[in-house]
Amino acid sequence: MQEEFDNLEEFSREDTENALPLGWLILFIGLIVFGIYYVYAYTPAFTGWTQEKQLEQSMQDMPK
Amino acid sequence: MNNEFHYDYKTVQGFVLSAIFWGVIGLVIGLLISAQLWDANLNFGEYFSYGRLRTLHTNVLAYGLGIGAEFGLFYYIVMRLTKRPLVLPKLARFHLWLFNAGMVLATLSLFIGMNQSLEYAEFEWPIDIAIVILWVLFAINVLGNVFTRKEKNMYVSLWYVIATIITVAILYIVNNLAIPSTLFKSYSVFAGVNSANVEWWYGHNAVGFLFTTPILAMFYYFLPKSTGLPIYSHRLSIISFWSLIFAYLWTGAHHLVYTPLPDWIQTLGIAFTLFLIAPSWGSVVNGYFTVDRDWSKMRTQYLTKFFIVGITFYGLQTIQGPSQGIRVISSLIHYTDWVPGHVHMGTMGWVTMVICASVYYMIPAMYKTTIYSEKIANTHFWLVLVGQLMFSITMWITGIQQGAMLKMTAADGTLQYTFMETLVRNYPYWQMRTVAGIIFVVGMLFFVYNVLMTIKKGNDLAKQAA
Numbered sequence: 150m151q152e153e154f155d156n157l158e159e160f161s162r163e164d165t166e167n168a169l170p171l172g173w174l175i176l177f178i179g180l181i182v183f184g185i186y187y188v189y190a191y192t193p194a195f196t197g198w199t200q201e202k203q204l205e206q207s208m209q210d211m212p213k
Numbered sequence: 214m215n216n217e218f219h220y221d222y223k224t225v226q227g228f229v230l231s232a233i234f235w236g237v238i239g240l241v242i243g244l245l246i247s248a249q250l251w252d253a254n255l256n257f258g259e260y261f262s263y264g265r266l267r268t269l270h271t272n273v274l275a276y277g278l279g280i281g282a283e284f285g286l287f288y289y290i291v292m293r294l295t296k297r298p299l300v301l302p303k304l305a306r307f308h309l310w311l312f313n314a315g316m317v318l319a320t321l322s323l324f325i326g327m328n329q330s331l332e333y334a335e336f337e338w339p340i341d342i343a344i345v346i347l348w349v350l351f352a353i354n355v356l357g358n359v360f361t362r363k364e365k366n367m368y369v370s371l372w373y374v375i376a377t378i379i380t381v382a383i384l385y386i387v388n389n390l391a392i393p394s395t396l397f398k399s400y401s402v403f404a405g406v407n408s409a410n411v412e413w414w415y416g417h418n419a420v421g422f423l424f425t426t427p428i429l430a431m432f433y434y435f436l437p438k439s440t441g442l443p444i445y446s447h448r449l450s451i452i453s454f455w456s457l458i459f460a461y462l463w464t465g466a467h468h469l470v471y472t473p474l475p476d477w478i479q480t481l482g483i484a485f486t487l488f489l490i491a492p493s494w495g496s497v498v499n500g501y502f503t504v505d506r507d508w509s510k511m512r513t514q515y516l517t518k519f520f521i522v523g524i525t526f527y528g529l530q531t532i533q534g535p536s537q538g539i540r541v542i543s544s545l546i547h548y549t550d551w552v553p554g555h556v557h558m559g560t561m562g563w564v565t566m567v568i569c570a571s572v573y574y575m576i577p578a579m580y581k582t583t584i585y586s587e588k589i590a591n592t593h594f595w596l597v598l599v600g601q602l603m604f605s606i607t608m609w610i611t612g613i614q615q616g617a618m619l620k621m622t623a624a625d626g627t628l629q630y631t632f633m634e635t636l637v638r639n640y641p642y643w644q645m646r647t648v649a650g651i652i653f654v655v656g657m658l659f660f661v662y663n664v665l666m667t668i669k670k671g672n673d674l675a676k677q678a679a
């Protein structure tokens with residue numbers, strides 16, 4: 150039995166040469182920037198934030 | 214174009230049938246354990262108790278249905294995209310037999326209680342070694358084909374296949390490193406927090422490289438094939454690929470939020486987890502824009518809706534997942550039934566949906582015929598969709614309810630509810646979940662019937678031709 154090939158050319162017609170959608174690119178870069186901020190803000194060595202301190206704080210905030 | 218060889222489709226089909234076989238077993242066990250949760254009388258002795266069967270359910274479906282189907286579909290995709298038969302077809306056939314023999318042994322070992330107590334890595338060391346051998350056999354053929362390919366360009370699906378092969382090998386070996394004490398017992402080389410960290414590095418990437426990258430490989434190949442619409446942007450597909458596999462490996466710590474794992478590891482994990490939205494949605498957007506050229510395909514080509522609904526659940530999953538990683542949300546939904554709701558939108562709505570659609574495309578293509586019945590395929594589609602939505606939504610509701618109850622404090626600062634009080638509130642939702650599961654499994658039986666009948670049709674045609 151003969152086999153037909155899969156034509157990769159068909160997979161890459163001209164209308165597949167699209168650039169990255171702008172909205173997606175903004176999301177991509179935005180998440181990288183936010184990630185850097187987040188790591189800075191919640192790393193004990195940078196800002197002193199720790200989960201123990203957060204727990205103590207939440208115990209104090211409880212209505213007495 | 215003409216060529217003299219023919220592809221070895223028997224092995225591919227063997228994997229599909231094996232996957233179906235293990236899938237049915239895994240699904241039936243799933244139904245039983247779902248009922249055991251609300252009626253303890255359905256636990257029958259040691260072997261048929263929830264504790265044993267839950268592990269069986271996850272492993273038989275992940276390894277039997279999931280990986281079994283992936284082996285078959287990957288061999289098919291790789292042959293087509295490299296434009297050559299497998300380098301070692303006999304080895305692939307041996308791989309098929311070994312896979313099933315291994316599955317029998319692995320299933321029995323869990324059934325009799327051999328378990329190293331690492332989630333999704335329960336198998337004891339002799340089975341682990343067998344799995345590694347199995348994986349190497351698979352890798353030899355696939356990578357052999359890639360290196361000797363007759364088509365220079367590598368379509369994005371091939372990249373996903375390669376990433377799956379390499380990453381799973383690394384994950385599986387590292388997390389299962391153990392020192393055997395007897396033939397059936399071993400001790401992990403990691404302990405305490407280190408063990409948890411490695412386990413969830415493994416666990417999350419099992420999701421990434423068993424339930425995401427292989428399914429994306431299928432999605433990128435079979436969506437264009439079945440709709441005749443080429444992928445919207447190759448550039449977007451490749452950038453999404455590299456950023457996805459780069460980010461995935463760092464995120465396991467989101468399973469260990471508010472635990473003794475050092476704060477900085479948790480934070481780093483959460484940052485990468487949030488970033489994952491972008492590469493995941495790269496594929497979602499690419500899928501939508503592909504079909505955007507001609508939405509009438511949703512009506513005229515019955516498989517289009519499987520892929521579009523599948524990628525939609527992937528999109529929801531990859532927003533919900535990163536949200537679950539955030540500390541405040543984790544503290545509400547972790548340790549509740551919300552998580553199985555998330556899991557099954559992924560496994561039932563995304564993974565199984567796309568695997569079934571790929572099989573629907575591939576089986577008739579191998580026999581150069583058409584599907585036995587589009588009508589049955591449509592019935593299958595709607596049943597699994599309803600079953601899965603009902604499953605996920607009931608679990609989300611009861612999960613949030615339980616999370617809120619666990620946190621609620623009385624006026625004097627003590628906990629308002631006992632654990633048992635939060636648990637019994639799950640019962641009505643667990644009962645609804647069993648109904649949802651039955652609907653899903655009936656849908657899957659339609660699928661199985663349709664595939665078997667298509668194979669029969671193909672064989673009859675071949676006989677007539679001969």
Ligand code: HEM
Nearest residue numbers: 420424467486489530531534535537538547552556559560
């Ligand atoms: C960007 C993508 C994803 C992220 C960031 C993500 C994140 C998470 C998080 C944070 C949890 C833990 C919830 C908790 O226990 O508190 C979780 C659990 C889980 N997710 Fe996802 N998820 C994603 C996509 C998926 C997909 C596509 C699947 C496919 C089936 C999936 C399957 C699972 C499974 C099986 C668990 C349960 C693990 C356990 O046993 O505890 N996830 N996910």
